[in-house]
Structures are given as C-alpha cells and as structure tokens.
Amino acid sequence: MPELPEVELMCRNLRRWTSGKTIVATEGIENASQLLHKNIRTCFRRGKYCILPIGELFVIIHFRMTGKVVLLREERKFLRRKIILCDGMEIGIIDQRRFSTLEIIVSANYESRFTSLGEEVWPIHRSAQWYQSRLGNRRSSLKALLLRQDIIAGLGNIMCSEICFRIRCNPQMKASDLSLDQWGLLDGAIHEFVGQVLSEEEGDEIHYVSQGGSLPKSFLVYGRGGLPCVECTASIIHWQISGRATYACPKCQAYEVS
Numbered sequence: 001m002p003e004l005p006e007v008e009l010m011c012r013n014l015r016r017w018t019s020g021k022t023i024v025a026t027e028g029i030e031n032a033s034q035l036l037h038k039n040i041r042t043c044f045r046r047g048k049y050c051i052l053p054i055g056e057l058f059v060i061i062h063f064r065m066t067g068k069v070v071l072l073r074e075e076r077k078f079l080r081r082k083i084i085l086c087d088g089m090e091i092g093i094i095d096q097r098r099f100s101t102l103e104i105i106v107s108a109n110y111e112s113r114f115t116s117l118g119e120e121v122w123p124i125h126r127s128a129q130w131y132q133s134r135l136g137n138r139r140s141s142l143k144a145l146l147l148r149q150d151i152i153a154g155l156g157n158i159m160c161s162e163i164c165f166r167i168r169c170n171p172q173m174k175a176s177d178l179s180l181d182q183w184g185l186l187d188g189a190i191h192e193f194v195g196q197v198l199s200e201e202e203g204d205e206i207h208y209v210s211q212g213g214s215l216p217k218s219f220l221v222y223g224r225g226g227l228p229c230v231e232c233t234a235s236i237i238h239w240q241i242s243g244r245a246t247y248a249c250p251k252c253q254a255y256e257v258s
C-alpha cells in the first residue's frame with residue numbers, strides 16, 4: 001500500500017508529466033467531460049492523496065491498497081483509468097484490487113473536503129512539544145496513534161514500524177509513556193526514512209513490497225522477521241497490531257506491555 005513517500009513520488013511524477021498541459025480524453029473516469037481542455041496547473045500531496053488542480057476543479061486521487069500511477073508505454077494489466085494529454089502522453093492508474101478512488105470537486109469545496117484529515121509532518125519539521133501535545137496524553141499504542149490519519153496525515157503501516165525502530169521505541173508502547181526526549185526523536189526519524197525512500201524509489205514507477213517488489217535498503221525492520229537486527233543482531237520479531245503486520249527488534253525496542 002502506498003504511504004507518504006510513495007504518494008509523494010507519484011505526485012512528483014504526475015507534476016512532471018502533466019503540469020501546463022490539458023486533458024483531451026479519458027477512460028474509466030466518471031463525469032470527466034468537465035476536465036477536458038483545462039490547464040493542469042500542478043500536482044501536490046496531502047496525506048496519502050495526490051491532488052491535481054485543473055481549471056476551477058480539483059482531482060483527488062487515493063491509491064488505497066494496490067493503486068499506482070504510471071506512464072503508459074504499452075498495454076498494462078489492471079488498467080482502471082486513463083488520461084490522454086494534449087501532447088499525446090498517456091497516464092494510467094493501474095490497480096489490481098480496484099480500491100483506488102478518483103474524485104472531482106470544485107475548488108471552493110477543497111477545505112471542507114479535508115477537514116477530518118490531520119496535519120502534515122513532512123516536509124515540514126515538527127518539534128518534540130508538537131508531537132507530545134497531540135499524542136502524549138493518550139493511552140493507545142504509539143503505532144495505533146501514528147496511523148490515525150485524523151491526527152497525522154500520511155503515515156502508514158510500514159512507516160510506523162520503521163519510525164518506531166529508528167527512535168528505539170516499541171510500537172506497542174503506550175503513547176503516554178514516551179518522554180519529551182523520545183517525542184523529539186520522531187521528526188528526525190520520519191525525515192530520515194522519507195528521504196531514504198524518496199532517493200531509493202525515485203523513478204517512473206513505484207514497486208510495492210506487497211506485490212513482490214524487493215525489500216528496499218531503507219527498510220531496517222519491516223519485512224525482516226527472523227533476520228538479524230542491523231544494530232544489535234538480535235532476530236527481528238513480527239506480530240499483528242490491529243490486524244496489521246508489525247516488526248521490531250526485541251532488544252533495541254524492549255518493552256513490557258502493562
């Protein structure tokens with residue numbers, strides 16, 4: 001499933017491919033006639049959404065489980081939506097599981113569309129106090145809170161395991177047990193991980209680990225169950241939190257669940 005860095009990469013690709021162009025035809029997009037022959041101004045990310053301002057409209061794409069945006073150079077399996085640009089370039093959204101969404105809204109409704117979405121933590125930097133004031137008085141696990149899109153936008157399951165390892169906190173740790181110093185490590189961990197994924201996965205197409213892509217070097221614990229910890233060589237353990245695969249080092253992230 002695409003998380004903040006993958007969505008950011010797809011936004012950058014969409015911006016590179018579409019900015020300043022117009023759409024001349026589409027396939028698989030409802031009410032698409034209103035998009036035709038209007039200028040695509042840019043593309044930007046909000047949480048896990050890619051947003052394209054087109055004329056007085058916004059196109060909002062969410063990739064859900066398996067969706068991704070690609071440049072169409074040949075016939076592709078699972079092609080669900082297609083956009084043909086004025087210069088002949090063809091952009092596709094391919095999606096094996098069909099959960100991805102594409103909405104068209106008028107720009108006046110943009111703010112209200114995202115009122116329930118939390119704040120961004122990248123590329124903006126956030127302080128220890130910022131994290132503590134939003135998450136620190138809650139008894140839920142750190143991982144469960146980091147995944148709450150209504151508090152922080154864009155973090156996903158893989159990122160949570162990676163961030164918790166980088167700050168040496170167990171994903172099951174109660175948020176109320178973290179010290180101010182530990183909250184202060186989150187910003188650096190998030191920026192380090194996002195930066196690594198962006199440089200590692202940069203290219204015309206994202207390859208998801210869940211669909212057989214190879215494990216990126218930036219994944220220090222995720223997908224590494226049973227393998228030695230990069231820090232202390234203990235075997236990485238994995239289990240489920242709220243039905244989602246979770247990875248941690250039993251030594252570097254030791255924690256007694258009370």
Ligand SMILES: [Zn+2]
Pocket residue numbers: 229230231232233234249250251252253
């Ligand atoms: Zn370790």
